Amino acid sequence: MAIKILTPAEIEGMRVVGRMAADTLLHVADRLEVGMSTQDIDDLVHAFTLASGCRPATLGYRGFPKSVCTSVNEVVCHGIPSGQRLNAGDIVNIDVTSVFPAEGGFFGDTSATFYIGGCSALARHVTEIARWSLELGIAQVKPGARLGDIGHAIQSYAEGKGCSVVRDYTGHGIHRVFHDEPSVPHYGRAGVGPKLKPGMCFTIEPMINLGEYAVDLLSDKWTVVTRDRTLSAQFEHTIVVTEEGCEVLTRRGRPLRWSEDGPGARLGPLSCFLPAEAAPAR
Numbered sequence: 001m002a003i004k005i006l007t008p009a010e011i012e013g014m015r016v017v018g019r020m021a022a023d024t025l026l027h028v029a030d031r032l033e034v035g036m037s038t039q040d041i042d043d044l045v046h047a048f049t050l051a052s053g054c055r056p057a058t059l060g061y062r063g064f065p066k067s068v069c070t071s072v073n074e075v076v077c078h079g080i081p082s083g084q085r086l087n088a089g090d091i092v093n094i095d096v097t098s099v100f101p102a103e104g105g106f107f108g109d110t111s112a113t114f115y116i117g118g119c120s121a122l123a124r125h126v127t128e129i130a131r132w133s134l135e136l137g138i139a140q141v142k143p144g145a146r147l148g149d150i151g152h153a154i155q156s157y158a159e160g161k162g163c164s165v166v167r168d169y170t171g172h173g174i175h176r177v178f179h180d181e182p183s184v185p186h187y188g189r190a191g192v193g194p195k196l197k198p199g200m201c202f203t204i205e206p207m208i209n210l211g212e213y214a215v216d217l218l219s220d221k222w223t224v225v226t227r228d229r230t231l232s233a234q235f236e237h238t239i240v241v242t243e244e245g246c247e248v249l250t251r252r253g254r255p256l257r258w259s260e261d262g263p264g265a266r267l268g269p270l271s272c273f274l275p276a277e278a279a280p281a282r
């Protein structure tokens with residue numbers, strides 16, 4: 001099946017929802033605290049999403065019960081918010097997907113991994129490798145490049161740093177459909193796969209493990225953990241291919257507290273930040 005090419009009007013719709021999802025992540029980041037529960041994060045996302053006129057895409061999606069995914073430490077993705085408290089030293093990925101307009105609208109999908117208080121050198125290692133993996137993946141995106149170039153750039157970097165790349169979950173096409181073609185692997189060979197064309201819209205969301213890449217699905221049928229229970233980190237942006245390269249639709253207007261405000265965070269020019277004049281008024 002062919003990969004959808006978005007019209008300029010559709011890209012504008014993606015730009016609007018992308019900004020809303022990015023602002024939701026910023027809103028939650030400002031309110032993170034040691035000792036809060038992942039349900040507290042869900043409450044924040046739920047309220048802010050509705051106040052923005054959006055719908056939380058995950059709520060009721062294939063039976064997912066919450067408005068955000070919260071994935072702590074060895075949880076790779078799709079963690080379900082609960083009474084679990086965040087302890088100092090934990091890392092948590094918060095994955096927000098907003099839909100706007102709420103009915104029949106576009107999807108904006110973005111996530112980041114946060115440091116809850118001071119974290120171990122290993123936690124910082126896997127988180128920073130994941131952060132830079134996304135930057136390197138985004139840097140591949142331009143007309144004429146191949147989808148495999150993205151995964152190759154990520155895999156060669158992350159494995160070169162002694163980490164591994166999750167195979168069982170990938171990025172995805174996104175527009176008025178949450179998960180469409182293409183599947184965007186974060187591993188693979190350069191020069192293979194479909195050619196990228198302006199108007200294609202998809203996520204890049206590398207899940208990077210400190211140990212082996214194998215994962216297990218817990219009995220709740222959602223929570224994905226590393227099989228060896230080592231730490232896992234992830235960052236995600238929604239992007240559109242442009243004539244010049246790409247546009248990061250979920251780019252943030254300022255750094256994320258608890259994640260991008262530390263000295264170790266290497267921020268790429270592509271996803272962070274909006275030029276000051278384009279940043280949302282707040």
Ligand code: MF3
Binds near residue numbers: 109203
């Ligand atoms: N936001 C996730 C992604 O990046 C999907 C979450 S679906 C859920 O694709 F059901 F687990 F919430």
Ligand code: CO
Binds near residue numbers: 171172203205236
């Ligand atoms: Co996604």
Ligand code: CO
Binds near residue numbers: 096097110111
């Ligand atoms: Co997501």
